[in-house]
Amino acid sequence: MAILILAQHDNKNLHPATLSTVTAATKLGDSDIHLLVAGYNCDNLAKGACQITGITKLLKADAAHYEYFLAEELAPLIMDIIQKGNYNHILAPATSFGKNILPRIAALLDVQQISDVTHIIDENTFIRPVYTGNALAKVQSNEAIKALTIRATVFEEAAMYVSNAAPIEQVQPIPTVKQSRFIQRETIETERPELTTAKIVIAGGHALGSIDDFKMIETLADKLGGAVGATRAAVDAGYIPNDAQIGQTGKIVAPDLYIAIGLSGAIQHTSGIKDSKIIVAINNDENAPICAMADYTLIADLFDALPELIEKL
Amino acid sequence: MKILVPIKRVIDHTVKVRVKDDHSAVDTDNVRMTINPFDTHALEEAISLKETGKASEVIALTIGPEKAQEQLRTALAMGADRAILVKTDLPIDIGGIQSLDIAKTIYKVANDEHPNLILMGKQSIDNDANQTPQMLAALLDWPQSTFTSNLTLLEEGEEDLEVAREVDGGIETLRIKAPAVISVDLRLNTPRYVKLPDIMKAKKKPLEIMEPKQLGLSYDTHKRVVLLEVTPPTERSTGIKVPDVDTLINKLKNEAKVI
Numbered sequence: 001m002a003i004l005i006l007a008q009h010d011n012k013n014l015h016p017a018t019l020s021t022v023t024a025a026t027k028l029g030d031s032d033i034h035l036l037v038a039g040y041n042c043d044n045l046a047k048g049a050c051q052i053t054g055i056t057k058l059l060k061a062d063a064a065h066y067e068y069f070l071a072e073e074l075a076p077l078i079m080d081i082i083q084k085g086n087y088n089h090i091l092a093p094a095t096s097f098g099k100n101i102l103p104r105i106a107a108l109l110d111v112q113q114i115s116d117v118t119h120i121i122d123e124n125t126f127i128r129p130v131y132t133g134n135a136l137a138k139v140q141s142n143e144a145i146k147a148l149t150i151r152a153t154v155f156e157e158a159a160m161y162v163s164n165a166a167p168i169e170q171v172q173p174i175p176t177v178k179q180s181r182f183i184q185r186e187t188i189e190t191e192r193p194e195l196t197t198a199k200i201v202i203a204g205g206h207a208l209g210s211i212d213d214f215k216m217i218e219t220l221a222d223k224l225g226g227a228v229g230a231t232r233a234a235v236d237a238g239y240i241p242n243d244a245q246i247g248q249t250g251k252i253v254a255p256d257l258y259i260a261i262g263l264s265g266a267i268q269h270t271s272g273i274k275d276s277k278i279i280v281a282i283n284n285d286e287n288a289p290i291c292a293m294a295d296y297t298l299i300a301d302l303f304d305a306l307p308e309l310i311e312k313l
Numbered sequence: 314m315k316i317l318v319p320i321k322r323v324i325d326h327t328v329k330v331r332v333k334d335d336h337s338a339v340d341t342d343n344v345r346m347t348i349n350p351f352d353t354h355a356l357e358e359a360i361s362l363k364e365t366g367k368a369s370e371v372i373a374l375t376i377g378p379e380k381a382q383e384q385l386r387t388a389l390a391m392g393a394d395r396a397i398l399v400k401t402d403l404p405i406d407i408g409g410i411q412s413l414d415i416a417k418t419i420y421k422v423a424n425d426e427h428p429n430l431i432l433m434g435k436q437s438i439d440n441d442a443n444q445t446p447q448m449l450a451a452l453l454d455w456p457q458s459t460f461t462s463n464l465t466l467l468e469e470g471e472e473d474l475e476v477a478r479e480v481d482g483g484i485e486t487l488r489i490k491a492p493a494v495i496s497v498d499l500r501l502n503t504p505r506y507v508k509l510p511d512i513m514k515a516k517k518k519p520l521e522i523m524e525p526k527q528l529g530l531s532y533d534t535h536k537r538v539v540l541l542e543v544t545p546p547t548e549r550s551t552g553i554k555v556p557d558v559d560t561l562i563n564k565l566k567n568e569a570k571v572i
Contacts, residue, residue, distance in 0.1 A: 008481075015481070071447065096480040099443045100459045101434055103412065107448035112413045112537040115442045125541070130407050131330045135339055137407050138542040179456035181472060183486040196326075199572070224572060231408050236500065242462070242479045248441070249499060251481075257571040268326070274546070278569045279560065286554075295552040295569070298561050308558045313572070 002032040002085060004058075006078065006092040006101060007049060011039045014049055017093035017150075018195045019157035024150040025091055027120040032056040036081065036171075038065035038074055050166045053159045060164050063173035067234065068182035071101045076174040078105050082154050087145060091125070093250075094149035095196075106147040113147040114139060118154045132248045133271035151220070153196060153254035153275055188243045193227045195244065200226030201255045201276070203246060205263025206233035207302060214239035216306045217261060223313045229253060247272035262302045265290025281285045282306070314368045314491075317358040317428035319419050319445070320352040320388055321437045322381040326347075332374065332545045338408055339439075348384045351434025353391075355497045357504040358464060359432050360392035367466055371396050372426060376418050377405045378405060382520060389515035390507040396520045397422060403532060406439035408540030414532045416448035421528040423453060427491065435496040437459055446496035456489040462500040 003025045008015035018035075025033045033054055037046050038061040050058040059081060065073045078101070080091065090105060092098030094116045106113035121125035122137070126148065197203065202224070204217035214234065221228045225238045228252075230244040246253055247269040254275035261282045263269065270293060273279065281294035282305050291297045298305060324330055333340050339403050348356070362368040373388035373396040385396035403409040416495045423431065436443035443459075450457035458464075462484070463477035472488035479498050480524040525532060555561045565572045 067486075070448075071459075075451065096460060096478075099481075100447065100457075103444035103447035104451040104457065107413060107416055107451035110413070110536045111443050112411050113442070113448075114538060115444060129326075129546070130543075131439055132340060132441065134330045135332050135407075135544060136544050137540055138544070140539045140541055141537070142539065143537055150455070180458075180487050181487040183475070183488055185480075185483055185485045187483040202569055226369070232499065241483065242500070243481070244482050247338070248438070249435075257565065261567070278565070278571050279549070279552070293549050293552075295549075296474055296561060296564055297552060297554045298558065299554065300558075305558055309562070312558060 001088045002034055003028060003089040003091060004082065004085065004087045005035045006098065007035050007037045008093050008095060008097040009037065009039060009042065009045055011042045014045065015093070015095065015097070016157055016194065016197050017095050017152035019052065020152035020155040021093045022052055022158040023155040024117065025089070026054045026121060028089055028123045031088065034059055036061070036078065036086070038066045038077060039069070039090060040064050046168055048160070050168050051160045053161050053164070056168045058147050058168045059171050060168055061171040061173050065176040066173065067111045069101070070180050070182065071096060071104050072177050072179040074101055075104045075108060076177065077171070079108050080174055082109065082145070089146045089148065091150055092147050094151050098149045102147055102149055109147065111143040111145050111146055111147055113149070114141060115149050116151050117148050118162065124213060129271070130268050133274055134267065139230045145309060147180070151252060153252050166245045188241050192221060193225070195227040195229055196253055198227035198253070200224045200256050200257045201229045201233070201261060202226050202254050202259045202261065203229035204234055204239070204261050205231040206237055207262030208234065208239060211239050216310065220306065223310060226250050231266070231269045260294070261306060264288040265293065280308065314429045315370045315372070315427065316368050316430045316432055317372050317374060317423060317426060318352070318355050318359050318388070318393065319374045319431065319433045320356065320384060321349040321405065322375060322377045322384045322439055323349045323439045326350055326438055332543050335543055336542045338404065339406060341406060346383070348387055349434050349437045351436060351497060351499065353434050353504040354499060354501045355432040355434055356388055356391050356393065357502045358497060361502065363392065372397065372428070374399070374419065374422055376401060376410070376415055385520055386479040386515050387507060389520070390511040391505060395518055398520065398522045399412060399525055399528065400522055401532060403526060403535060407543065409535050410532045411440070411534035411538060412442050412444035412448055414530070415445050415535045416452055418525065418528060418530060419449050420452040421530060430434065430491060431494045433496055433500055445493050450494040453492070453494065456493045458487060458489060458493065459494070459496045460498045461495050462498045464495060464501065
C-alpha cells in the first residue's frame with residue numbers, strides 16, 4: 001500500500017505547502033510515499049524534490065499540457081497513476097491548487113473527500129474545521145481510498161536530505177483533452193516572504209482608508225521582514241491584490257507574530273489567523289472582536305500609532 | 314442558453330453557531346437560515362445574464378429539507394424562472410449527506426435539464442469543503458473554473474467563456490468550452506436585494522419537489538465518511554492591553570520574544 005501526494009509547484013520551485021503535506025503523509029502509518037510532480041520542463045525541480053525526507057519514489061510527468069496544472073488535463077493522468085498503483089491515500093495541500101484538482105479525482109474514484117485536515121488521529125480518522133473554524137469535526141472515513149487535502153500551516157515542512165534521494169520514475173503523459181486553455185496569470189512579484197509560511201504577518205483592514213495609507217502596512221512589514229496580509233474589505237477596496245487576503249475564503253496563516261491594524265476581526269477573517277502564536281491588535285475600538293483574541297492590544301488611532309511604530313522599530 | 318444554479322440552505326453568516334452539548338452536531342434549530350452567501354453571487358450572475366439577453370432560463374436547485382423551499386423562493390424572487398427541491402431529511406450541513414451525493418444529484422438533474430452552464434458558490438459556509446463544483450464537473454466530464462471572480466461570454470473563437478480565477482499568487486485567466494461548471498467567488502458581482510413585489514411574484518413561479526429515488530439516487534455519504542464528534546474550538550487565553558507603542562515594542566521584544 002502507498003500514499004500518493006500531488007505536488008504543488010510552478011515548474012521551477014516546489015510550493016512549501018507540498019512539504020507540509022509530505023509531513024502529514026508520514027503520520028498515516030508506515031506506507032510508501034510517492035510524490036507526483038506533473039508539469040512542464042520540471043527536470044531540475046524533480047531532482048531537488050526527490051530529496052525530500054519521507055518520500056520513497058518521485059513520479060514525474062512532463063508535458064506541455066501540464067504546464068499550467070489545469071484540472072481537466074491532470075485528472076486523467078492522476079487517475080491512470082492511481083489505477084496502476086495500489087494507493088490507500090491521495091493527498092494534496094489545501095491550497096487553490098489542491099482544492100481545484102483533488103475533488104475532481106475523488107469524484108472519478110467515487111470517494112467522499114475530506115477537506116482541510118488539521119489533525120491526523122489514525123489512517124482513517126481526521127479532524128477538520130467546519131463553520132469557519134467555529135467547530136471542529138472529527139470524522140472517520142470508510143472509503144477504500146482516502147482523498148485528503150491538508151492544511152499546510154499545522155504540519156511542519158519536511159526537510160531535504162541530499163544523501164537520501166528517492167528514485168525518479170517517468171510517467172507517460174495522457175493525451176491532452178483541450179477542454180480549457182490557459183491565457184495568463186497576473187502574479188504579484190514581491191521580495192517579501194510568502195504569506196502562508198511567513199514568521200511575521202502584518203495585516204491591514206478597511207480602516208486604512210486608501211492605497212497610499214495601506215503602504216504603511218507594507219513599510220512595517222518590510223521593517224520586520226514580514227509578509228503583508230489583508231481583510232476581504234481591504235482587498236475589495238483595492239488597497240492590495242487578492243493574493244494577500246486572509247481568512248475563510250483567503251489564505252490561512254500561522255506566524256509567530258500577527259499584527260492586525262485597522263481591522264475589526266470578523267470571523268471570516270479571524271478563522272484564518274487563529275493558529276498564530278502572538279496576535280497584536282492596534283485598534284481605536286476596544287470592543288472590536290480582534291481585541292478579545294489578541295495577546296496585546298493597543299487602543300489607539302492607527303494613523304498615530306502606525307507611523308510611531310515604524311519609526312521606533 | 315440555460316443556466317442551472319445549485320444553492321444551499323445554511324445558517325446565516327451573522328449567527329454565532331453553537332455546538333450541541335452532546336457534541337453530536339451544530340445546533341440548527343430556531344436559527345436564521347439563508348442562501349449560502351457564495352451561491353447568491355452565482356444567482357446574481359445567472360440572472361444578470363438573463364436580463365442582458367444572454368441566457369434564456371435560470372433554474373435554481375437545492376437539496377435539503379422541506380423548509381429549503383424558503384431559499385428557493387428567495388432565488389425566484391431574485392429572478393430565477395423556476396426551482397427544484399430534491400428533498401431529504403438527512404442533515405445537509407455536517408454529518409449527513411456530503412459533496413459526492415450532492416454532486417451526483419446535480420448531475421442527474423443536469424442530465425434531465427441539459428443546462429449550458431452550471432453556476433454555483435465555490436464552497437458552503439457550513440461544511441467549508443469546497444468540493445461539489447469540481448466533483449460535478451468530473452461526473453459530467455465538463456471543464457471547470459473554480460474561485461471565479463470574472464466571467465465573460467465570448468462571441469467567437471474556439472472557446473465559449475473567459476474566466477478569471479483567484480488563485481495562490483494572483484489572478485489566472487482561462488478560456489473554456491461550454492458546457493462548463495463555474496464555481497464563483499465573492500468578488501464576481503454584488504448580489505441584488507430582493508424587493509417585496511418580487512417576493513409576491515415569486516410565489517407564483519413553479520417549484521417542483523422530488524425525492525432522491527425519483528432520480529435513482531440513494532444517499533450514502535454519511536456512511537462513507539462518518540461524523541464521530543463535533544467540538545468547539547479551543548479559545549485563546551485572554552491578552553493584555555498596552556498603554557503605548559513603547560510598551561508594545563518592549564513586550565514583543567522581551568516578553569513574547571517575537572521581534
